[in-house]
Amino acid sequence: MFSGLGVHMGNLSQLSQAESRSLSAENPTGAKGKGAMEPPSEGSASRELGIGWKTRPCLHIAAGETVTIADVNGPGAIQQIWMTPTGDRRKLILRVYWDGQENPSIECPLGDFFCNGWGNQGWQSNFSQISSLAVCVNPGSAYNCYWEMPFRKHCRITVTNIAGQNPNKPEGSGNARLFYQINYVLTNVPEDAAYFHAQFRRTNPVAYKDVYTVLDGVSGQGHYVGTYMAWGVNNNGWWGEGEVKFYIDGDDEFPTICGTGTEDYFCGSYDFAANNDNGPYGYRDYTTPYAGFHQVQYPDDMYKQQLRFSMYRWHISDPVRFQKDIRITCQDLGWRSDFRYKPQQSDIASVAFWYQTLPVAPFPALPDADYLEVN
Numbered sequence: 001m002f003s004g005l006g007v008h009m010g011n012l013s014q015l016s017q018a019e020s021r022s023l024s025a026e027n028p029t030g031a032k033g034k035g036a037m038e039p040p041s042e043g044s045a046s047r048e049l050g051i052g053w054k055t056r057p058c059l060h061i062a063a064g065e066t067v068t069i070a071d072v073n074g075p076g077a078i079q080q081i082w083m084t085p086t087g088d089r090r091k092l093i094l095r096v097y098w099d100g101q102e103n104p105s106i107e108c109p110l111g112d113f114f115c116n117g118w119g120n121q122g123w124q125s126n127f128s129q130i131s132s133l134a135v136c137v138n139p140g141s142a143y144n145c146y147w148e149m150p151f152r153k154h155c156r157i158t159v160t161n162i163a164g165q166n167p168n169k170p171e172g173s174g175n176a177r178l179f180y181q182i183n184y185v186l187t188n189v190p191e192d193a194a195y196f197h198a199q200f201r202r203t204n205p206v207a208y209k210d211v212y213t214v215l216d217g218v219s220g221q222g223h224y225v226g227t228y229m230a231w232g233v234n235n236n237g238w239w240g241e242g243e244v245k246f247y248i249d250g251d252d253e254f255p256t257i258c259g260t261g262t263e264d265y266f267c268g269s270y271d272f273a274a275n276n277d278n279g280p281y282g283y284r285d286y287t288t289p290y291a292g293f294h295q296v297q298y299p300d301d302m303y304k305q306q307l308r309f310s311m312y313r314w315h316i317s318d319p320v321r322f323q324k325d326i327r328i329t330c331q332d333l334g335w336r337s338d339f340r341y342k343p344q345q346s347d348i349a350s351v352a353f354w355y356q357t358l359p360v361a362p363f364p365a366l367p368d369a370d371y372l373e374v375n
Helices: none
Strands: 019-024 059-061 066-073 076-085 092-098 106-109 135-138 142-145 149-151 154-161 176-186 195-203 211-219 222-233 244-248 273-276 279-283 291-297 307-314 320-322 325-331 333-336 340-343 347-356
Touching: 019 066, 059 066, 066 176, 092 195, 149 154, 149 195, 154 176, 195 211, 211 222, 211 347, 222 325, 244 320, 320 325, 325 347
Parallel strands: 106 195
Antiparallel strands: 019 176, 059 176, 066 154, 076 142, 076 149, 076 176, 092 106, 092 154, 135 142, 195 347, 211 325, 222 307, 222 320, 222 347, 244 325, 273 279, 291 307, 333 340
């Protein structure tokens, strides 16, 4: 019998004994027949309509608070996540724990997990639209992902608001709201199905003549499926000459997979540049099923002076498979005079996405709120 996992156009007509469930603020347990049971509170918009109407569409997350948005027994799989938050998305930390693991398999600022690392303040501030197979971001600030995430025993998902309470701002200024829906299925999980992982890193600035590490410390069998980068340039000129390198199963000094340049890895070429419909030759953003250069932020006044970019690359049809370990780096290179490469000192943040067996090794400690902050 079809498990209901790995759904695509070719098997969409197949019947299955899988049970569809969904988590939201209106049904926080996902239990069958338990949605829309919250009675309206005094003064709420639904106070005249009664129970069963729209009474609890979101969660409020106070500064410093952690909320659990999924606590589900398996076996099963997450199939789609939709979220739209308020507050600073770099300071809302998403964590996912599989099968009772002490360490999270996903630990990432909310905006970066959905490929929106820049412009995180405000409820619609500078969101970047994306149309890809794995992640879609739609107006206004509607975050969606379609990574299939199987689990066998248990799934726990939390969101932590690490924003501090600013004494110079009104009471509650560090608080946030989260609208969310997590669609999942209860079904048997194949023995060879691995667990989804995502890890955030940021280095600001990259040390001179050093490389940026996208992923390290992974042990076990698995396959790498995607990269998101939020890249802030701290110098003039073209910035994307650095190669992306994959060190697989014991590779030491030299990698097994070595690319030819940053824009090449993200499936672009020649500085991501082309003639623009509304202006001269320059950066041309794009968003496609497997890769995108979807956000270009230009300096626009005396208080916004940084040139910033967002890029994603999904290894959906070409996953990078490893049996024991994997390490991924990206060189931070531009150009200097006399046709020489220039080691840069950029502000780079990234999210690595992969599947692997459990247990998961502890991730590097997440930076504190001040270090994560982006204005």
